Amino acid sequence: MLRIVLLLLCQFAVQTLCMAQANYPQPVEGDVVLRNFRFQSNEQLPELRLHYRTVGKLERDAKGVAKNAVLILHGTGGSGAQFLRADFADRLFRVGGVLDGTKYFIVLPDGIGHGQSSKPSDGLRARFPRYGYLDMIEAQRLLLKELGVEHARLVMGTSMGGMHSWLWGELHPQFMDALLPLASLPGQISGRNRAWRRVVIDAIRNDPEWRQGDYKEQPAALKTGLQMLFLMGSNPVLRQEQMPTLRRSDEVLDAYVSNALKTADANDLLYALSASEDYDPAPQLEMIRAPLLAINFADDLINPPELQILEREIRRVPNGKALLIPFSDQTAGHGTHTLAEVWEQHLAELLRQSERS
Known part of the structure; x- marks a missing residue:
């Protein structure tokens, strides 16, 4: 019995130390296996593994609906782990931060083909099913369902994750209270x-x-x-x-x-x-109902402001706003999407404006 108590005390001490160092709750990692997942290509995978990290605890309102879940989606070639870096998590997830990990339940999934989720290099190689963004979003939805999240306070993402955020708003317009796509455009991959x-x-x-x-x-x-x-x-x-x-x-x-x-x-x-080839939110932008703030950066080579695509298309989003962050010594091109210090005040305002009574 004494050994068990000492072990629990040690585990608590380690968790407390980690939280003190990072100033937010220690992330919890896990996997969900989706059985017989069918892709848009009609290919099927007997077991699709989705890896995830969560920060904080899920809370529900008086009706039993999740009220503090935040879904954050990564970019091409990345994983949920990228958001645990100091210039993102230490600013946003800290006690008193915009996404305070003691108040929110933050979900950081690894998308299909990325991180520790199922991907070609696991063994199937080029026999792995061809996946697109629509497949990735459906898998994210099923992951959230497994975690007991049927509603999100916020869906946000960077780069590819920003593109996913646009699609989330169209495909599941009642699912979230607010949307924050970063470093993305609401149109087909082109040019x-x-x-x-x-x-x-x-x-x-x-x-x-x-x-x-x-x-x-x-x-x-x-x-x-x-x-x-x-x-x-x-x-x-x-x-x-x-x-x-x-x-x-x-x-x-x-x-x-x-x-x-x-x-x-x-x-x-x-x-x-190749997964981006099915991305095209443009035809259904009017379907987005949640307040949406799209943030792009003037020095982004992938989404250059000269195209004026965001400025044109945001007019079609009922509760949409667009913000272009000027070039400065704080920005870093496309990668500014993960430098929370540059744009966190705008996220805070979006959360205030979309808060439900």
């Missing part, structure tokens, strides 16, 4: 955004070492794909500061690729980029 993705997709598919997905070693084209991700992820000014000479430029780029190659997989990247 330069499609072109850079095609460069990576074609490089992998046309690489003889790819062998239709049955390679024994990663094909050389994976390096090309990672270099392209590096190129698109920041802004030219910041890159110039980081890489002021030819030699330093090569060193920084090589270091990024070398580190990324430790965990990257060509099939996973190919699938993840």
Whole structure:
């Protein structure tokens, strides 16, 4: 009995220490297995594993409906773990933060094909079902159902997760009280955004070492794909500061690729980029009912403001607003979506405006 008490005390001490260090409740990880999941392609997977992390505890209102759930969705090639970094979680999830982990139940899923969820590199390789954004959202919905979440205080996401947020608002307009898509556009992947993705997709598919997905070693084209991700992820000014000479430029780029190659997989990247091909929220933007604040960044190479797509389409969203964050020494191009300090005050205002009586 004494050993059990001591063990519990030790576990409590570790959890308390972790919370004190991060100033928010310790994340809890888990997996949900969806049986016989059918994809939009009509392919089926006997077991689709979805990994997730949660912060905080789920609370319900007088009617038993979840009232404090927040769904946060990651970008292409990422995972829910990316939101536990200091410049995101330590600001938002801290006690007194905009998404205070002692008040909200925050769900951070790994999307299909990403993180610790089922993906091609688990073994099926190119025989893994072709998935798209609609499949990813349906899997997220089923995951939330398993967690007992039938309503969300907020659905938000970065990059691909921002695109998912637009679709969530259309497909399940009564599910959430508010929407915050970051670094995304409410329209098909097109123009330069499609072109850079095609460069990576074609490089992998046309690489003889790819062998239709049955390679024994990663094909050389994976390096090309990672270099392209590096190129698109920041802004030219910041890159110039980081890489002021030819030699330093090569060193920084090589270091990024070398580190990324430790965990990257060509099939996973190919699938993840191809998944965006079914994304097109434009025809049904009027279906979105929840207050929506779309935040983009002036130095984002993937969603450049010159296109004026967001400014045009936001007019069709009944309760929608668009905000463009100007370039500054605080922004970092597309990756500003995870720098909460830049935009957290606008999230706070969205939550105030969408609060239910």
